[in-house]
Structure formats: C-alpha cells, structure tokens
Amino acid sequence: MPTPSQRLSKQARREQLLDTAMAIVRGRSTDELTLQTLAEAAGVSRPIVYDHFGTRPGLLFALYQRLEERHRSATEQALRNAGGSPGEVAGVMSAAYFACATDMPEFTAISAALKGSREMELSQREMLDAYTALMADALRRHSDLGIEELRLRCVGVLGAAEAIAAELNSGRITASVAVAALTDLIVGGVTAR
Structure with missing residues (x-):
C-alpha cells in the first residue's frame, strides 16, 4: 500500500478511502465513521476526503453503492x-444473498445509517429496483405469473430475505438454514398462483 506521501490517481485514492472507511465500520461502527476520522485513518488531509465524498451521507452512500x-x-x-x-x-440466488449478508455485515448498518435522507432513500430504492429486476429476470422462465406480479413477489421475497439475514447475523440460525428457507420462499412465491 502506498504511503500517504505517495500520489495516487483520483480513482485509486477513492478506493483507498473506501477501504479505510470499511475498516472503520468493521472495527468500530458506522457512528464512528466521519470524514475527519476517515482522513486521520487514511493519513490524508480532510479536504481530500471532502473532495471525494462531500458529506458523511455521501461517504456512507458510496460505501453502500460499493457493497x-x-x-x-x-x-x-x-x-x-x-x-x-x-x-x-x-438456491443459487439464496446462497449468493446470504454470502453477501455474512461476508458484508456492514451492509445493514450502512443502510440504517442512511435512513432519513430523501436523496439517499431514492437512490437505495433505485438499487433495490435493479436487484428486483435481476431476480425477476432469472425467475421469469420458471413462473406463469405476469411480469408485474412476479416483480412484486420478488420485492416480498427480498423483504423476507432481509429479515432472515438479521436472524443469520444474530447467530440464531445457520447459513444452511437461511439458504434453505429463502430457497423455499422463492420457489413457492414464483410458482404459486
């Protein structure tokens, strides 16, 4: 890793800052992540961090987008x-979903920290819509449901997946139980009339 005095390209510096921010969230919490703490941890000046993210919500949203x-x-x-x-x-979708939930537990904390910002909530909605579309596209050939009905069921399944992920991250269930439950919900949701 370059020393603070080494000049990085703008994109490389952004990646370094996001890596450092993620380490702060993992090691401490989202509450401890500020532009100032990020600058200190990354060994750069505050103006560099402000130039990349502008505000704390901007930083949190960049982390959310990355995840x-x-x-x-x-x-x-x-x-x-x-x-x-x-x-x-x-099964593949469920395993991928919970791999994300266990490999990136910060996802939920960062999402929660973004609540209350209208702009961020709209952007999160756009990302959820894109993920819902990905899911519906993958399941379309296996379902007799109309496109809108299938999309709506995918929205419901993703809500259930989030709740199951909370159970998994709290240690109440294992990953295999989570994957099996979500798989059953998906299959039941797209094949039921």
Missing part, C-alpha cells in the same frame, strides 16, 4: 452457473 455492486455482481456470476430448475436458480 451493492459487489452483491449484484456476485449474484449475476452465480446465476450464470445455475442449473435449469426453479429450485436450482432459487
């Missing part, structure tokens, strides 16, 4: 390798 992109990318990759049955597709 969302990784989650969506992992799901897309997993779906490319999915078998042909509804259960196999649902």
Whole structure:
C-alpha cells in the first residue's frame, strides 16, 4: 500500500478511502465513521476526503453503492452457473444473498445509517429496483405469473430475505438454514398462483 506521501490517481485514492472507511465500520461502527476520522485513518488531509465524498451521507452512500455492486455482481456470476430448475436458480440466488449478508455485515448498518435522507432513500430504492429486476429476470422462465406480479413477489421475497439475514447475523440460525428457507420462499412465491 502506498504511503500517504505517495500520489495516487483520483480513482485509486477513492478506493483507498473506501477501504479505510470499511475498516472503520468493521472495527468500530458506522457512528464512528466521519470524514475527519476517515482522513486521520487514511493519513490524508480532510479536504481530500471532502473532495471525494462531500458529506458523511455521501461517504456512507458510496460505501453502500460499493457493497451493492459487489452483491449484484456476485449474484449475476452465480446465476450464470445455475442449473435449469426453479429450485436450482432459487438456491443459487439464496446462497449468493446470504454470502453477501455474512461476508458484508456492514451492509445493514450502512443502510440504517442512511435512513432519513430523501436523496439517499431514492437512490437505495433505485438499487433495490435493479436487484428486483435481476431476480425477476432469472425467475421469469420458471413462473406463469405476469411480469408485474412476479416483480412484486420478488420485492416480498427480498423483504423476507432481509429479515432472515438479521436472524443469520444474530447467530440464531445457520447459513444452511437461511439458504434453505429463502430457497423455499422463492420457489413457492414464483410458482404459486
């Protein structure tokens, strides 16, 4: 890793700052992540951090986007390798979802920290819509539901997935139980009339 005195490209510096911010969230909490604490931890001046993120919500949202992109990318990759049955597709989606929940537990904390900002909530909604569309596209060939009805069921399944992820992250259930439950919900939701 470069020393603070080494000049990084703007994109490389942003990635370094996001890595450092994620370490702060993991090691402490979202409450402890400010632009000042990030600057100190990254060994850069505050104006550099302000230049990249502008505000604390801007920083939190950049972290949220990064995690969302990784989650969506992992799901897309997993779906490319999915078998042909509804259960196999649902199982792959469920495993990818909970891998994200366990590999990126900060996702929930960062999302919660963004609540209350209208702009951020609209952007989060757009990302959720994109993920819902990905899910519906993967399940469309396995369902007799109309496009809008399938989309709505995917929204419901994602709400259930979030609740199951909370159970998983609290240690109340195992990953295999979470994957099995979500898989059953997906299959039941897209095949039921």
